[in-house]
Amino acid sequence: MVVVDYFRDIKRSLLSTVEGMAVTMSWVFREPMTIQYPYRKRDPKTSVGGPDTLPERYRGFLEVDIDICSACLACLRACPIECIAIDVAKIPPPADDPEGKPVRAITRFDIDLAKCMYCGLCSEPCPTGAIRHTQHFEGAMTSIEHLVARFVVPGKPVVPFKVTKGETPQTVPKGSIIERLVVKKPWDLPPIEFPK
Ligand code: SF4
Numbered sequence: 001m002v003v004v005d006y007f008r009d010i011k012r013s014l015l016s017t018v019e020g021m022a023v024t025m026s027w028v029f030r031e032p033m034t035i036q037y038p039y040r041k042r043d044p045k046t047s048v049g050g051p052d053t054l055p056e057r058y059r060g061f062l063e064v065d066i067d068i069c070s071a072c073l074a075c076l077r078a079c080p081i082e083c084i085a086i087d088v089a090k091i092p093p094p095a096d097d098p099e100g101k102p103v104r105a106i107t108r109f110d111i112d113l114a115k116c117m118y119c120g121l122c123s124e125p126c127p128t129g130a131i132r133h134t135q136h137f138e139g140a141m142t143s144i145e146h147l148v149a150r151f152v153v154p155g156k157p158v159v160p161f162k163v164t165k166g167e168t169p170q171t172v173p174k175g176s177i178i179e180r181l182v183v184k185k186p187w188d189l190p191p192i193e194f195p196k
Pocket residue numbers: 062078079080081082083084111115116117118119120121122123
């Protein structure tokens with residue numbers, strides 16, 4: 001009986017090896033499930049190493065379409081770790097109405113992407129969809145201050161967007177703003193004074 005058991009065990013071992021190899025071989029000629037980061041390339045027409053392989057609701061870098069920001073400050077209040085800085089001030093009336101009243105304007109809207117924990121609490125209450133997560137996540141910089149995204153050009157205040165009930169504000173393609181401000185910046189920019 002010992003001899004019979006011995007050969008039965010050998011048979012079982014061989015069968016389980018063949019079964020295991022059959023599963024392995026069945027994957028050899030299929031499309032890979034994994035993507036070779038950072039060289040991932042699912043659709044060569046859209047990008048190489050770009051954000052096209054991530055889900056639509058991925059919480060990557062934040063961006064703000066300042067043209068549809070109503071300056072309600074809901075995002076600033078919602079952020080638990082204070083990485084959003086917004087300044088709103090009165091600026092002189094426009095040139096075509098010199099006698100008019102001073103105008104309320106956004107003079108600064110910065111987000112510290114190095115500090116952000118990508119929780120999404122700021123984008124939830126935004127009434128216009130101006131602040132949103134993108135699918136960008138690559139922002140390695142030798143100087144961390146370049147990860148502060150500045151959505152208002154210093155010295156060029158922006159008059160807040162007026163929200164109309166039932167109207168969906170028009171915006172630019174998601175990701176295009178943060179691409180310009182952070183993602184496409186050279187990684188080895190020299191240090192600058194940290195935005196206050
Ligand atoms: S995602 Fe979270 S941590 Fe980042 S700015 Fe928004 S609320 Fe703050």
